[in-house]
Amino acid sequence: MLTVIYIVWNSFKMALQELRNNKLRTFLSLFGITIGIFCIIGVLATVESLQEKIQTDMKSLGTNTIYIDKWEYGNDDNEYPWWKYVKRPYPKFREMEAIKSRSELASAVCYSISGNTNLEFKDNVLSGITCYGVTEDFNSVLTVNIQFGRYLTESEFTHASPVILLGYTNAANLFVNPERGVGQNVKLKGKTLKVVGIIKKQGQSFVGGWQFDESIISPYKFVASMFNVEESSPVLMVKGKESVASVALVDELRGIMRSIHTLSPREEDDFALNDINMLSEQMNKMFGSVNLGGWAIAGLSLLVGAFGVANIMFVTVRERTSQIGLKKAIGAKSSTILTEFLLESAFLCLLGGFIGLVLVFILTKALSAVMPFPIHISANTLTLAISICLIVGVLAGIIPASIAAKMNPVVAIRTK
Numbered sequence: 001m002l003t004v005i006y007i008v009w010n011s012f013k014m015a016l017q018e019l020r021n022n023k024l025r026t027f028l029s030l031f032g033i034t035i036g037i038f039c040i041i042g043v044l045a046t047v048e049s050l051q052e053k054i055q056t057d058m059k060s061l062g063t064n065t066i067y068i069d070k071w072e073y074g075n076d077d078n079e080y081p082w083w084k085y086v087k088r089p090y091p092k093f094r095e096m097e098a099i100k101s102r103s104e105l106a107s108a109v110c111y112s113i114s115g116n117t118n119l120e121f122k123d124n125v126l127s128g129i130t131c132y133g134v135t136e137d138f139n140s141v142l143t144v145n146i147q148f149g150r151y152l153t154e155s156e157f158t159h160a161s162p163v164i165l166l167g168y169t170n171a172a173n174l175f176v177n178p179e180r181g182v183g184q185n186v187k188l189k190g191k192t193l194k195v196v197g198i199i200k201k202q203g204q205s206f207v208g209g210w211q212f213d214e215s216i217i218s219p220y221k222f223v224a225s226m227f228n229v230e231e232s233s234p235v236l237m238v239k240g241k242e243s244v245a246s247v248a249l250v251d252e253l254r255g256i257m258r259s260i261h262t263l264s265p266r267e268e269d270d271f272a273l274n275d276i277n278m279l280s281e282q283m284n285k286m287f288g289s290v291n292l293g294g295w296a297i298a299g300l301s302l303l304v305g306a307f308g309v310a311n312i313m314f315v316t317v318r319e320r321t322s323q324i325g326l327k328k329a330i331g332a333k334s335s336t337i338l339t340e341f342l343l344e345s346a347f348l349c350l351l352g353g354f355i356g357l358v359l360v361f362i363l364t365k366a367l368s369a370v371m372p373f374p375i376h377i378s379a380n381t382l383t384l385a386i387s388i389c390l391i392v393g394v395l396a397g398i399i400p401a402s403i404a405a406k407m408n409p410v411v412a413i414r415t416k
Contacts, residue, residue, distance in 0.1 A: 030352035032305025037356030133223025149197030160221035325412025345397025353389035
């Protein structure tokens with residue numbers, strides 16, 4: 001055990017000595033490692049943080065949820081057939097009841113409409129506010145986090161009560177202190193509504209969907225009395241049971257909707273079943289491409305860095321030839337010499353990688369200050385960086401270390 005510690009410590013001292021004696025040469029050789037680690041860890045940290053943010057936003061659309069609409073979501077085809085979709089009918093409120101009664105795989109079914117309007121409180125007027133009219137199961141399909149007050153009750157949905165939930169930004173703009181908004185009366189299209197709850201601040205979403213911060217939520221029947229339902233982007237949302245795969249739910253809903261619309265076997269669907277899980281998979285593919293680009297840039301830099309470290313080790317072996325011969329003459333094994341040089345090469349790469357990580361850390365702090373989401377370096381990414389440095393170090397030093405280990409002690413000692 002003491003021998004191992006001695007070899008590791010000695011290799012570490014040799015690496016520091018090489019850095020002190022040949023600062024410029026060592027720095028230039030390690031620069032490739034630094035840039036490589038900076039590229040790959042910088043890309044991975046940014047993409048992981050962005051992916052985490054988008055996945056969180058995707059969850060806000062509902063998990064294992066199917067959106068029934070006239071429009072197809074996430075269609076990246078340049079020839080999007082809007083002319084075909086625009087002729088389709090919007091989902092109807094009565095279709096929600098039909099799905100509830102016929103579906104065996106759904107755990108919750110919700111109907112929603114939305115429209116832009118003005119919201120008034122005393123002399124304060126907010127314009128362009130999105131008003132969502134939703135049915136009872138809305139909070140079962142999506143999670144609406146209430147910060148102050150409460151959510152809508154079943155009785156309020158049934159009786160179309162004039163009550164609303166305010167988005168956090170709206171509450172802050174109307175009342176300065178959002179908590180004071182609970183219990184206040186506001187006006188919407190000339191009608192007075194009572195604020196029963198303030199929705200927790202959501203933040204900017206990268207996937208669109210439900211933007212609650214600058215919205216209001218009210219019972220569907222009440223909102224439907226003020227807006228034209230057909231012109232309010234109606235949509236049906238169906239959440240599957242926990243043990244049900246989204247593919248099975250889609251198949252069941254297709255059969256139910258075709259039956260509701262009385263479509264013959266030869267007729268095409270006049271509705272769209274948008275699977276949120278499929279949108280998530282498309283996002284993951286996009287992130288995979290970005291990661292691949294980062295690996296390509298980093299791979300080139302690491303290759304250049306590996307050649308630089310190998311060059312240092314070749315020079316080091318040449319400079320220490322007489323020392324190597326002396327060590328072997330007094331009993332040092334070839335495996336010990338090999339290990340010392342491999343460890344020294346690995347330490348040099350770790351040093352270059354450490355500089356790269358410091359630069360990435362500075363980058364994450366700078367980007368977090370201007371980006372709408374925090375960027376962090378995960379433990380897995382740190383482990384990956386260390387592993388890359390060790391692997392590159394061993395590969396870069398294997399040939400010069402082997403040369404040193406195979407030296408004849410008599411010939412080596414005579415070398416000047």
